Amino acid sequence: MKMGKEPARWTxxxxxxxxxxxxxxxxxxxxxxxxxxxxxxxxxxxxxxxxNVVAVTAKDELVMVRQFRHGSGTFSLELPGGMVDDGEDPLxxxxxxLQEETGFAGKGAAxxxxxxxxxxxxxxxxxxxxxxxxxxVAEVDWDENEEMAVVVLPMDKVRESCRNGEITHSLxxxxxxxxxxxQS
Numbered sequence: 001m002k003m004g005k006e007p008a009r010w011t012x013x014x015x016x017x018x019x020x021x022x023x024x025x026x027x028x029x030x031x032x033x034x035x036x037x038x039x040x041x042x043x044x045x046x047x048x049x050x051x052n053v054v055a056v057t058a059k060d061e062l063v064m065v066r067q068f069r070h071g072s073g074t075f076s077l078e079l080p081g082g083m084v085d086d087g088e089d090p091l092x093x094x095x096x097x098l099q100e101e102t103g104f105a106g107k108g109a110a111x112x113x114x115x116x117x118x119x120x121x122x123x124x125x126x127x128x129x130x131x132x133x134x135x136x137v138a139e140v141d142w143d144e145n146e147e148m149a150v151v152v153l154p155m156d157k158v159r160e161s162c163r164n165g166e167i168t169h170s171l172x173x174x175x176x177x178x179x180x181x182x183q184s
Contacts, residue, residue, distance in 0.1 A: 008035030010042075023047065023083065043121065050117060050126040051094040052081035052175045055104055055134040062158045063104050063134055067148035069169075077151065077161060078169040079176075080104075084127070090114075094129030100141045102150045106134030113178040117171060128175045 010031040019026040024047035032039045055063040069076045080101040084093040095109050114127045140150070153161070161167045162176060 008033050010034070010040075013039070018043070045118075045122045047083070047122065047124050048086065049084040049090060049093075049124045050081060050171065051084055051090050051097055051129055052079040052126060052171055053094045053098045053129045053131060054079060054112075054175055054179045055098055055102070055106060055131045056155075057135065057152065058133050060155050061152050062155055063098070063102050064151045064153060064158070065101055065148040066151055067146070072168075076169050077167050078172040081126075081171075090127035091129060094127065095131065098129075098131060098134070099138060100143075101146070101148065103136045103138045103140045104131075104134040104150075105137045106131040108132050112182060113175070115171070115174055126171050126175075128178060130179065 010033050012029045012031050014030045015027055017025055017027050024045050027044050027046050029042045029044055030039060031042055053063075057063065063080065064077055065080050066075055066077050068074075080098050081094070082097045082101070084090050088096075091109060091111055094111075095105070099105050109129055109131045111127050112130045114125050116122070117124065117126050142148070158167070158176065159180075162173060167173060167176075
């Protein structure tokens with residue numbers, strides 16, 4: 001049931017870069033609301049799409065990584081993933097990120113869902129890639145600022161880690177929810 005009228009769209013009139021932060025840019029958009037002509041400035045994080053990989057072993061285990069996250073100042077247990085490089089498709093990025101971060105590869109890689117990480121301030125999408133029957137095929141190949149522990153957990157332990165708050169990364173939680181919804 002829809003309550004009230006549909007909200008008006010805002011149209012971008014002009015845009016300028018405020019900051020270039022290496023992996024994202026902050027831009028100001030001056031936009032006009034179509035319903036009444038009101039003009040306002042909005043800040044947008046302009047960044048490449050993300051990819052998260054649900055990598056499942058033949059024993060129904062999930063390959064995850066634990067790494068330090070500067071935003072929260074804590075260690076985070078999460079799905080392998082990262083940024084989609086310019087000109088790269090999300091599926092290829094997912095397969096690449098899985099192997100670089102964990103050394104694992106598998107069969108039947110496919111995108112099974114996507115989301116807007118934070119549509120209030122970000123203009124990108126996060127694509128969820130499922131890879132089955134993964135196994136370790138190579139050594140990790142981290143970027144110079146990456147360092148993580150590869151963690152392989154039984155699926156029931158992953159569910160428990162979601163329930164008890166050990167897994168707090170919102171994009172990981174959303175990917176796992178979508179994955180488990182598709183399994184039922």
